Amino acid sequence: MFAYILRRLLYAIPILIGVNLLTFALFFVVNTPDDMARLQLGAKHVTPEAIERWKVEHGYDKPLLLNTRVTGSAQLTDTLFFKRSAAMFAFEFGKGDDGRDIGNEIRTRMGPSLAIALPVFVVGLLVNITFALLMVFFRATYLDVWGVVLCVVLMSISGLFYIIAGQYFIAKLWNLLPISGYTGGIHGLKFILLPVLVSVVAGIGSGSRWYRTIFLEEIGKDYVRTARAKGLSEIRVLFRHVLKNGMIPILTGAVVVLPLLFMGSLITESFFGIPGLGSYTIDAIQAQDFSVVRAMVFLGSFLYIVGLILTDISYSWVDPRVRLQ
Amino acid sequence: MSPLLRVDRLVTGIGAARVVDGVSFDVAAGETYALLGESGCGKSMTALSLMRLLPDGGRILSGHVQLGETDVLALPERDMRRVRGGQMAMVFQEPMLALNPVIKVGDQIGEALSLHQGLNGQAARDAARALLDSVGVPDAARRLDSYPFELSGGLRQRMMIAMALAGEPSLLIADEPTTALDVTIQAQVLDVLRNLRAKRRMGMLLITHDLGVVAENADRVGVMYAGELLEEGARDAFFAAPQHPYSRMLFEALPRTGDAGRLTTIAGQVPRLDTQLRGCRFAPRCPFAIARCHAESPGWQELDGQRVRCHLAGSLPAGSVRERVTHPVAAHTPQPLLQVEGLKVHFPIRRGLIQRTVGHVRAVDDVDLTIQAGRTLALVGESGCGKTTVGKALLRLIEPTAGTIMLGGKAVPAKNMPTLRRQAQMVFQDPFSSLNPRMRVADILLEGMDALGVGARGERRGAVARLLDQVGLPDDAGGRYPHAFSGGQRQRIAIARALAVSPRLVICDEPTSALDVSVQAQILNLLKDLQADLGLAYLFITHNLAVVEYLAHDVAVMYLGRIVEQGQAGAVLRTPRHPYTQALVSAVPRIEPPAGQTVIRLAGDQPSPLNPPVGCHFHPRCPHASAVCRQTYPERTDLGGGHWVRCHWVAAQG
Amino acid sequence: MSLGTFHFVPVLLWTDALIFMLLTVALATVWWIRRHAHLRAPWAAVARRPMAMGAALVLAVFVIIGLLDSLHYRERLDASPPDRPQYSVEVLSVFDALAGRLRTQQEKTYSAPLAMHLYAKEFTERDGATVRDYPRLEYGGAHLKQADEYVPDIVRRVLVGLLQGLASSLLLFGLLAAWQARHRQMRVGSWLSAWETGHLGWPGRTVVIVLALMLMLGAVIARLAAGYHVFGTDKVGQDVLYISLKSIRTGLVIGTLTTLVTLPLAIVLGIAAGYFRGWVDDVIQYVYTVLNSIPGVLLIAAAVLIVQVAIEAHPDLFDTSAARADVRLLALCIIMGVTSWTSLARLLRGESLKLRTLDYVEAARAFGVSHARIISRHIFPNVFHLVLIAIVLDFSGLVLAEAVLSYVGVGVDPAMYSWGNMINGARLELAREPVVWWQLGAAFAFMFTLVLAANLFADGVRDAFDPRLEERQ
Secondary structure (H helix, E strand, O other): HHHHHHHHHHHHHHHHHHHHHHHHHHHHHHHOOHHHHHHHOHHHOHHHHHHHHHHOOOOOOOOOOOOOOOOHHHHHHHHHHHHHHHHHHHOOOEEEEOOEEEHHHHHHHHHHHHHHHHHHHHHHHHHHHHHHHHHHHHOOOHHHHHHHHHHHHHHOHHHHHHHHHHHHHHHHHHOOOOOOOOOOOOHHHHHHHHHHHHHHHHHHHHHHHHHHHHHHHHHHHHHHHHHEEEEOHHHHOOOHHHHHHHHHHHHHHHHHHHHHHOOOHHHHHHHEEEEOOHHHHHHHHHHHOHHHHHHHHHHHHHHHHHHHHHHHHHHHOOOOHHHHO | OOOOEEEEEEEEEEEOOEEEEEEEEEEEEEEEEEEEEEOOOHHHHHHHHHHOOOOOOOOEEEEEEEEEOHHHOOHHHHHHHHHHHHEEEEOOOOHHHHHHOOOOOHHHHHHHHHHOOOOOHHHHHHHHHHHHOOOOOHHHHHHHOOOHOOOHHHHHHHHHHHHHHHHOEEEEEOOOOOOOOOHHHHHHHHHHHHHHHHHHHHHHEEEOHHHHHHHOOOEEEEEEEOEEEEEEEEEHHHHHOOOOOOHHHHHOOOOOOOOOOOOOOOOOOOOOOOOOOOOOHHHHOOOOOHHHHHHOOOOOEEEOOOEEEEOOOOOOOOOOOOOOOOOOEEEEOOOEEEEEEEEEEEEEEEEEOOEEEEEEEEEEEEEOOOOOEEEEEEEEEEEEOOHHHHHHOOOOOOOOOOOEEEOOEEOOOOHHHHHHHHHHEEEOOOOOOOOOOOHHHHHHHHHHHHHHHOOOOOHHHHHHHHHHHHHHOOHHHHHOOHHHHHHHHHHHHHHHHHHHOOOOOOEEOOOOOOOOOOHHHHHHHHHHHHHHOOOEEEEEEOHHHHHHHHHHOOEEEOOOOOEEEEEEEEHHOOOOHHHHHHHHHHHHOOOOOOOOOOOOOOOOOOOOOOOOOOOOOOOOHHOOOOOOHHHHOOOOOEEEOOOOOEEEEHHHOO | OOOOOEOOOOOOOOHHHHHHHHHHHHHHHHHHHEEEEEEEHHHHHHHHHHHHHHHHHHHHHHHHHHHHOOEEEEEEOOOOOOOOEEEEEEEEHHHHHHHHHHHHHOOOEEOOOOOOOOOOEEEEEEEEEEEEEEOOOOOOOOOOOOOHHHHHHHHHHHHHHHHHHHHHHHHHHHHHHHHHHHHHHOOOOHHHHHHHHHHOOOOOOHHHHHHHHHHHHHHHHHHHHHHOOOOEEEOOOOOHHHHHHHHHHHHHHHHHHHHHHHHHHHHHHHHHHHHHOOHHHHHHHHHHHHHOOOHHHHHHHHHHHHHHHHHHHHHOOOOHHHHHHHHHHHHHHHHHHHHHOOOHHHHHHHHHHHHHHHHHHHHHHHOOOOHHHHHHHHHHHHHHHHHHHHHHHHOOOOOOOHHHHHHOOOOOOOOOOOOOOOHHHHHHHHHOOOOOOHHHHHHHHHHHHHHHHHHHHHHHHHHHHHHHHHHHH
């Protein structure tokens, strides 16, 4: 078990190196610092001197992989790759175009992101499982058939619509909650409610339909018949036997996104003015701030891989067949 | 005395099909009633109807089920739950699937105890342990905390039985309880069921397709066909003289000792139950059918205490319908076709951080075999003994770790695989997974010829027609897809595919174990005919000793990766010398009660090949084991006539 | 160009070419399937599902509009000399030609659906005095002399539209009944009663009702559109109905061409990983874990930004703005395809792992059949249903993703008609009083209809093709 987890941890390293190399290729080789400078300076101000100045200001004035102007190990370390890309392994992200330290921004913005994403995750999971179990309990009746149709309808609505409609009706028309904004602490609750509500509703369609399929697959298995043959009630069969088996794929599917909750949601945060990592990313994309985008790519990959490892661990934890072998 | 269970004109439908159609029978307390029938005849559906556990879309359309004082079909679902598991309990076929994989077996049994006996906590645990003791689970207290996957098949089925007993039912329904188990384990489980029934005076409804199991366990027998009960009677009377043509043909389709004749086959297929059926349902396949059979459904008739639904009952010819044709025994001196020496297949076990190889699963360990041209060698053993691996290693579908393969006296190097593959081909167990559903039959047959370049390109189409004819399939079969064929027909296609490259050896890996008895007979007949016509040699891999007796010339018995006994079929099966072979032969349920033989029951399970016992692999289960057995693996002891055995005990007898 | 005598020159954009290639492939596949009973059977099962068939009809309307909108051309400038013709820089499509006035009747700025007046007040001359009032629209309701003619006119147009729709559907239904009765050699009366009771073997009632509803809706909209802006106008006064209809092509292109990029990657890599295992599997798994680990939006954003830089660096490559927007659309499809093949590949890998151990593959190996042949004849045909299910399931997700990406700013070209751009443009106007809702409403309604139809159709396809579901029934 320990060796297994250690092996997964070691496997993460080549993945992160791969991500690092890929982003380096995308941001420095395909799309050179000169291109970045041109884009940032705008067509009017592009002169070779301006480009050079921009590169020096933003720390892009070094060679890509090999610095021939210096000697010794600095040949490798005093390069763009080492300073700007490999440095991310030490979580040194440098500064964004606005001059602020990216690592610092990430630390302060994780909180607000989590304040939205975590409730969405927990409440969403509970709501979806409840709906799925209800549909499975009433399977092969009209309740189930129309439940599935409703799920498909909910799935077919754009996520943007949920947000816009939620903001318009709940905040603007009925004035129940503030339309956007964020503060920390208990007073921040009123800002959190609407985005959480909207995100949960937006996820019900696909979530409950997916869980319904999982439960239906379980309910067709032989052990369910055995449980019924014992004389258990349908409710007990559902909650004790089906839920316990169905939770294995559901939990492991959920665990992988758990670390990514830190990243927040791009769209939700930007619409509701939450100062989290999601809106930070979206602002960076719109301002074409490549340092921030690169940092977020690396952070996202890192968290995803943490999620993968957690999935392996949780899988062996919830499933005795994996745990004990 | 009123019976424990009375089923009266039960009709069950699934969709448009009436899968159980007017079935009536009684089961008395302390009695075992066997429902016998081939797959799809409605016997499991009858059981599920009694429990009211039909699958989605299934409905009981009419009929009456009385269990003791209870009218089962009239109960509201709430009260039915007390009957299920309380008054009648059920044991299912596949214990791996029928137990919840993520709940400890102790808790699964405890659930039933708390529901029907109100026991919880320590009291429930004690009761559960007592139940495990009663079904013969060793080390019961510890086993309660096991998950199903940690148990062997036999233990799992004992757990299922313990769970069924938790509610102290008066009726136990056992639906093919031993079909998924090995024959030595099957004998153990059937013993448990027999003892429990006697001790608790339960009624038992035993559902099975195996005439041997019926003969050894049932008091009364009912034969089902196409949703109907055809014949019913006491066991002895039924086995002495089955009255319905279908029952008779089932008997005659069964391969039996010392019978070189052709097996009776039943032509045609079970009718579809979602169509309007007129007359006797068996009439279209019955060799005795008269006009009345097709027009009018027969009623019940009493005949010497047996009840039968057949217009011709009592007037059928007394003797057998079996053809008494014997195949000419090949007179020529046996020539070795394929020789294997020192065959080993070891799978590495990798563990730890860098996946170091920490050991090997010795799936096949030092096996020597000689297959004679034109003869059949049966490789017999229980699941996991490595017999299938031997077959696949011979064709290099699995790369052998060591060993030489010689074809016609010449060694076949690994490079020269096409030669090997033109000489030896394989027929697989499951005819449903061995044919690609997206390929036409003709393309399936052509595949081997194309790949190995057999025959001229232009002549291959003609070869396909000839092959189809050879295995008894219609000419137009080539243009159709596998799903258009029944299991038996598919197995014929698989045989034709192997024959397409004109091999001299066909490796048959349990080719009939997925088939019903009547279909098995067709395939066995076909294999025999092909051997006579084409001079084929077979390596017949099986666990079914009855088939071995019927088909094989020589037998090799495998246990945990090694051959423990080998010799001519008659010698090995009639005078087995190795204690394992003796137990194996003794464990097979037989129709005729074995005369004068002591019944040998093996204790425990086959150990894992991952960690085989030191010394003779069989010693932990062997009744004759001595100190030397625990230390060294026995050498060959030659018994004459090509019969040899690896056993210290036999060697000591001299 | 030697087409001097013509009034237009055809333009083949990259995506047009790919769309028609896709259409050809699709038609060829249909022809192939029709000839093979075992391939036809699951489609026949799809055709028996009312929900799936109704959805398919709606999808067909979208597809036809999209295809018409993919036949592009440039008009000859009237002023250009016949011997050396010059063509307009504006790329039009057959759909534009059919839409006619819808495209050209442009107002000054916002106007509400079916409005006669502009959304914003302006200073206008009236009776010699300058007043600040809502001015009449240039085209919307311009045929009305008095304001009180408005309601009767609308009602009249709706009724006429409904009647026209009803009449044409009745006509079509009659023709269908006559043809079907003749085809099956039965009396029209008995065909009708079979239709009424739902005993046709195909969901006749649903098809006819959906068709009739669409015809009536179409006729009503056509009637109204002749005199009004049915969905109002946008900020620059363009008809929202026209924009919404033009956006259909964008949605379809993203939903289909992306999959076209995904499929070869997913099929080749997924099957190779599962079939060969060993180091091939390790490498492929490594690649897709790396790709998967990068947040999708960020990877798309990075790639789109790069494409944008590349396009801006080479303005000379594109002779029209439409061609430039088109290349960006294509690039978006490719990028989304490259980032989204992993899930299907993983699915195919798992299935191939299972299939390779099946007896029929072993049997083929026992004959020494080559790997290429085993994969093409044994593995691929048996995972094809997964590919198909993935195509139809992914479609709706991609259409929805376009809107989100356009909002983030890494979607299609801002000049391109797309629902994402419509939403993005209108979002800020929600704060205005009275609210400008019609642009958002139209975009969401169109997107919803397409995605819902696609999802319902996908459900039908999945139910018919998934063998696991089959066993359960």
